Amino acid sequence: MAELTGKINREIAVYINRKGNVIDVSVGDSSTVSLPEVEGRRDSTHLLGIRCIHTHPTVRE
Numbered sequence: 001m002a003e004l005t006g007k008i009n010r011e012i013a014v015y016i017n018r019k020g021n022v023i024d025v026s027v028g029d030s031s032t033v034s035l036p037e038v039e040g041r042r043d044s045t046h047l048l049g050i051r052c053i054h055t056h057p058t059v060r061e
Contacts (some may be wrong), residue, residue: 005055
């Protein structure tokens with residue numbers, strides 16, 4: 001994920017459940033990525049057994 005983020009210069013977010021299955025993948029722009037509504041949310045800030053892995057591209061100068 002980190003290597004791909006660097007190559008495309010975009011943020012990536014991946015939701016993974018407790019079994020290790022990918023639930024959703026989102027690709028944003030260089031500074032943000034939208035986090036879609038995912039089944040299994042307890043409320044707007046908590047997920048039930050789902051993890052979000054999120055990357056940031058390296059700032060290029």
